[in-house]
Amino acid sequence: MAKEKSAFLDNLGRIYAMYTVVFIVFVLALAVAEQMGLSSKIIGWTFMGVTIALYAAIGIMSRTAKVSEYYVAGRSVPAFFNGMATGSDWMSAASFISMAGALYGNGYDGLAYIMGWTGGYVLLAVFLAPYLRKFGQYTIPDFLGARYGGNAARSIGIFAAILASTTYLIAQVTGVGIITSRFLGIPFNVGVFVGLGGILVCSMLGGMRAVTWTQVAQYIILILAYLTPVTVMSFKATGNPVPEIAYGQILQKINHREAQLIADPKEQEVKDIWKQKAADIDADINALPGSLEAKRQGLNDKLAALPADSPAADREQIEKDIAALPKTDAEAKEAWTKSKAAAAKAGGPLKIYTTPFTNMDKANMLALTFCLMVGTAGLPHILMRYYTVPSVKAARSSVGWSLFFIFLLYFTAPAYAAFARHEIITNVVGQSFATLPAWVAAWGKVGLFTVKDLNADGILQFAEITLNTDVIVLATPEIAGLPYVIAGLVAAGGLAAALSTADGLLLTISNSLSHDLYYKMINPKASITTRLTISRVLLVVTAVLAAWIATYKITIIVELVAWAFSLAAAAFFPALVMGIWSKKTTKQAAVTGMVLGLAVTLYYMIGNRFYGVNWFGIKHISSGIFGLPVGFLTMWLVSKFTPAPSEELQEFVEGVRYPRGSGTASDE
């Protein structure tokens, strides 16, 4: 066993290089088959089937019954490969599918996500990763427990880890459902459980070890899938096959064309129609509760007045409209407020793409960037990955490799957004409705890209387009004129992104419960077999619960994911950083700081989102900006008034600060 393992580790580079080549050959073979008439349905199924089977196979091959293998992959993952694994652990369905769309819609201000989700790795590299590796246990609550003694800090850690990871996990499972249902044409709920199978086979048998080697495989697929379409698109649009360089000139064209659109009277006409709509909806909202009843009555009357011989489609349409009406006044208010905001936005002035602070003010953009950065450095499923490398030295460079692999996708996302925007404002806007490109109709059918001739002039205005952000990445293969096999590749990439993140989160949650809560706090005498069995059972239970919740498609989940960053920032970052960087920080200080930081963050999130609490105009998504300083300040202050940590604990802090003696994983 040991021999076999080291043979695998010695040949990692060759194995994954071969894997990459085989995967490319597989895609090319499918492309040839497509030319020979293979249907797109079969291509979709082949992609999904082959990749999920592959991940499951890696999971089965990496099964283990050793504690250190299960929790930290035996601390034998080289820095480079841990970087790849962290990359796919980190990049979720949202990064892969939705981020480019967010950039398309928000212009410069969307870059808060690009900087925020990369800059956090610098914090990780200098403040946390090497020291956590030197400490060298299994989980993040482990560190809190050891540094601050007793169960209080550990318990808060467990609570925060589960809080931040669960919503995130549900969002990934939802992503799996959306991708599989869209590409395989199966119902969403079935798609969720198909994906779940793929996640479970992998993480349940082999824990961190299996997840690590699967994540490396998933990274390779997702990065190939992300870079291929945009490279072709770039070559077609500019003659330069490096999209990250080529889109500079495209940006200038976009700005130029947008200035034209702003001056276009037809655009203004459409905007006025949107403004009128917003005003109408506003009137409806103010006339609640009567207006909802009146609408229902109106539709019912229309249905009753339909002549008996009218086509069934008309009747169905009205019945559908009635069913689509909000059920209660509160629901109506929520839904109409949202559509009012959308209409008002569509009727608002067009923003020049690269001009900063047009969708978010400066304070909010900077605050969001900051919360995403610190949150990145506080998310347990990422921190945990740095326990798996063999040394402190490896931990340091592994953070660099992580960011490098993430960077490859993140610095390409703005190129996607720019090419798509350029295509839309030059080749779609201004066309007559009869001559729109074919992809517009294709994505209109699934409701991701809708156009409506509001001012009835037969020409498409920019303000007449409504799109779902996901369409930017999903439609790019078609816009670039690529065969269906590339669309399948993109779907496989999105699936890899969602599955790999789900795997990491699932492990974090089940380890918090099985290792931190059960083994460390409830039954420290538990045998290895018991511990691993409990861990595996909890993993399955958590996954099924997450999938079950995902089938309800609760819209607030997306918002909750953004909240996870502020929560992680406030809960973990101060306690971890102070624990390493200040010997004088006491247990009482850490516990009060974590509780207060979390409390302030949660208070502002909920207060700002639902009850109109407003501090300096900061949005709830950046609540961590308040919780974080409160956490740090509290820890510093309380430490001044509580007895200093014991000599032993100070020695412990000293110990994590230098690399010597990092050792290897014991298999206790």
Next chain:
Amino acid sequence: MDKLKLEAYWNENKKLTWITMIIWFVVSYVAAFFAAELNSITILGFPLGYYMGAQGSLIVFVVLIFNYAAKMNKLDRKYDVEEEEEK
């Protein structure tokens, strides 16, 4: 292990950390703060403000981390606190 030596090691680490954080802060927050002004400069065809947010800061982040790792490894050897070579 020698306390004084460890303290000197830690102080050098702190200095390096500060320098890293200052650069990190300038390329992200200061650049974003002045994004509108920077946009009047064009670099490689990009408005500079946009470029910093979309690429420039990211490239600096990657370089910063590898630089930090290399400097720290050197520091480990200088103060003789590097890991044992047993693997």
